[in-house]
Amino acid sequence: MHSCDYGRRSTGYVRKSFSFSAHQFDLGTFVGLWHSHDDNHFLLKIYRMDDKEYSDYYNYHLNYALENNLVSEEDFFRHVWQIVQTRIKHFEIQDPFSRNHAMHRQQLEKLQRFQKYLTSIDEWNARPCHIVIAEKDELIHSLKQEIEKLTTKLAELNEYEVSLKILIDDGHLQTFIDIVQQLREVQLPSGRKLLKSDHKIPYAKMIAKYFSHGGKDIPIETARNYFVDKKGDVTIKGTSIQPEHRLFKVIPIVPAKKPQVQVRTYRGDQTGHQK
Template sequence: MNHSYFKPRKRFSFQPHPYDLGTFIGLWHSHDDNHFLLKIYRIEEKEFADYYNYHLNYALENNLVNKEEFFRHVWQIVQIRIKHFEIQNPFSNNHGIHKESLKRLQQFEKYLKSIDIWDARPSYLVIEEKENIIQKQKEIIEELQTRLDELKVFEVSQKIRIEEGYVPTFIDLLKQIEKLELPSGRKLILSDHKIVYPRLIGKYFSDGGDDLSVETLRNYYVGKNGDVTSKGTEIKAEHKLFRIVPVSPNEK
C-alpha cells in the first residue's frame, strides 16, 4: 500500500485541523501532492514552518520516513509544480491564478532552502548558493580591509606620555579648553558626546607609559541630571596646577 507522508483528514470529520489534507471523504494518496500544494497557496507565509513541521512530525511518528527523506520528497513536489507553472501559456485565461500560485511556491521554496541542512537539493543549486555566499563574504572582507587601512592612518607606535600621576592635571586643562570662547562668543571646541574625550585620551596618551582605561577616564566626564552633577571623579585642588586665560587685546 502506498502511504502518503502527509497527515490526512479523517473521513467525515467536519472540524479537521487546518493543516490536514483531503476532503470530508479522506485523502486520495495519488493526489496527496496536489492537496499539499493547495494548502501552500492558502496559508500565510509566516505559517510555512508550522505547516511543514506538522506533516513532518506525522511522518516521523508513523515511521514513514526520516527528516532528510521527507525534505527531499517535499522539495521534489514543489520543484515539479514550479516547472509546471513556468511553462504555462501566459495568455491563457488562468494566467493570473498560475502567476500567483508560482509566486507562493517560490516563497515556499525559499523557506525550504533555509532548512536544507543536508544539502539535499540538486548539487548545482547548492554549489551556486555557496559560491554566492563566498562572494558576498569576500566583498565584506574587502570592505572591512579598506576601513582597517583607513583607520591605520590614525594609529601611533608610541603614545604621548603624561607625567605619572598627573593625568587629572591634563584632564583639567582639557576641561578648561572646553570652556574657552572665541571673540564671536562661539566655543573654541565643541562635542555633543562626553565619551569622545575619554576615548581620545585613552588612545593617544599614557600615564607615565602605562595605558589608560577608557572606563576609568569616563568617570571624569559624567553628565548632569538637571542642575545636579552625576557622581563621578572630581579633580582635586592639588592637581589643578594651571589656568588658561584669554589674551587681552592690548597684549597682542
C-alpha cells in the same frame, strides 16, 4: 481522525479511512502524502493560503508523520521539496498564450514563495546538490567581497592610527586633565562655548588614545573617572583633581561678552497707573 492518516504498506503510506476534519490544513480526500494525486491536494492548499501560514501548514503535516513514525523529518522535507519543484517545472514550460496563463503564473509565484520558505528550513542541505552548491558559492563570493571591503576600511583606519603618543610628564596626568577640563568651559567672545559635546566620554577617549603617562598607556577607565557628573563643585563617583596639580589657569585674552539685560521703563499716566 486526521485527514492524512497513513497506513504502512510496501509502497508507502496511505490513508486508513475516509473522514472529514474541521482543521483548516486537512486535505479532505487526500489519500496519503506518497500516493496517487497527493501532490495536487497538498499544493491546492498552498495556492489559497497566505505566506505567513506556510510554517504552520508544513509543520502540521510533518508533526503528524513524525508522531506516527511514518517518516523522518529529513525525508519528509525531501518529499515536499520534490513535489513543489516538480510542479514549478511544470508551470515553467506551459504555453504563455494559453487561456490559463494568468492562473498558472499566480500559482507559480505561490509555489516559488513556498519553496523559498522550504529553503529557509533546509538544515540538512537536502535539496538537489547543484542548488545547494550554487547557494554556497554565492555566499562565499558575497563574504569574500565583504572581507575585501572591511580589509580596505581597516587599512584606511590604520593609516591614521596613533603609532606614537604624546608623553605627559610623569606625575602630571592630573595637571593635564585639569587643563582639558578648563578648555571644556572656555567661552568665545560671543559667549558661546569653544568646545561642545553632549557627552564627556569623548574627552576620556581622546586622552587614552593620544596620550601616555610615565611611558605607559592611560587606561580609558582611568581617564573616564575625571569626566563624570558633578554636584556643585564635588565630583560624583569620580576622581577629583588635587589642588597641588592645578598648576595652570586658562584665561581668554578677549573675555566673553556678558549678556545685556534690557530694562524696560513704564511711563505713568496722570492717575498714577503705569502704561
